[in-house]
Amino acid sequence: MKTESRLEKVLRAGHFAVTAECGPPKGSDASILQTKGKHLLGCVDAVNVTDNQTAIVRMSSVAACSILKNMGLEPILQMVTRDRNRIALQSDLFGAYALGINNVLCLTGDHQSFGNQKECVGVFDLDSIQFARTVKEMRDNGTIIGGEAIQGPPKFFIGAAANPFADPVNWRVVRLAKKVDAGVDFIQTQCIFNIDRFEEYMRQATDRGLTDKVDILAGVTPLKSAGMARYMAKNVAGMDIPEALIERIAGVPKERQASEGIQIAIETMQRAREIPGVKGIHLMAIEWEDRVPEILKAAGLHERPEV
């Protein structure tokens, strides 16, 4: 075992892992976060805590992770390189580990032009792959960038994102390989709506031997309505929502669209589970944390192993 991470233990024991997502509030009210967190207690192996996602200012992901950790959840600290240079990134890693956080998801982050601080400087001192390598060198060599030794190196279970649906398509698996080479332990994918395309991506990853080196968690997002499906298809970068799927949700009355969206998510999770190399599910129920237990129960994934 490389770390104290619960997620690592679950995966190493050969269990099918389940992670969920928890977005910190747009302010300092910890109770909002705690309410969301309560829904996830006991039904997931770990919880991703987003880092100013879509470049919207929110409570710091390090602080939010610490609050969730104190409630008994296993946080995965999302960190984007958009907002911090290498001094701040490395410093926050030290701090996060000192607070008992054992997992980090290394991201570049959405461009600041998406958010509510469009006039800011995007830092991008490191990219996500360089950042993942930095976390690995901290853990395995006990050094920061430049080679200086660390007093009490943080030992993180290292994650990264992968988008099987972005362009150029023939480059997606090459980039996954670069992430694996950089030292990534687990991957959480972008929301999967086009499961056929995801299956093809996994086949390529398996052929390259990548699924032996990294644990891939399939990203799933339940759609709340046909409107949300259309909005995401049009406005979210690198999202592939097939027209047939949108039509399926649009085909049921408005009041039943949410349950249809959940049904689709359940089917996606069940199918993803059968794909060779998929080691778990990452359920991103956006502002829908309260529905996570029932969705997981319906998918037969709610009982989490003791490790």
Add this chain to the structure above:
Amino acid sequence: MIVAELKTIEEIRRMIDRYDSVLVVGCDSCVAECAAGGQRETMLLGAALRLAYRKEGQDRTITDACLDRQCVDDFIQGIAHQVPEHDAILSLGCGAGVQALARVYQDKPIFPALDTLFIGETEMRGVWQENCLGCGQCKLGWFGAVCPVTRCSKKLMNGPCGGSVQGRCEVNPDIPCGWQIIINRLESLGELDRLGEYVPPVNWSTSHAGGPRRVEREDQKP
């Protein structure tokens, strides 16, 4: 070359309205190529200002002049005889030109008429593309002569990110994805293998991150 755009007359006038006489100085190099501050644009701006003041019944002296290069001392001397007759200088040079004038004509207020944008190329008539950030350690040789630092909105060295769709950047579909261009080019050259290797963090200290840069060469000094 340096690419720039003319500011609005309103913004320019907020800077110069307090002076009775203004010398409008163009630069016939980069900013002429991008049709922002060359001889023609200088003449047009001078005429526009004269017209605007005349319409308001204000008596102003607006004189046009144009230097071949506003960022080189020897050329800057070309307006030395006109400078004393004016209260201020309005420069249609890039940011470097404006500051060079200010260094040479220390007792004269100098104002920019342009917004300086970037180092780029004229892709076709009327289209200018940014393609160099002047980072101080050119890595174009590893990326098919397409700069990831400049052409990728996130400066990814191990790109592309997950937001590229049909060759367009997530920031704006008007922006071509720099990484798509890099990959296409290396693929067509049969050198895609160059991208398989991990690229370590950039040393930004040779860029502006290391403070304002200056080159001094003894072999070139008088």
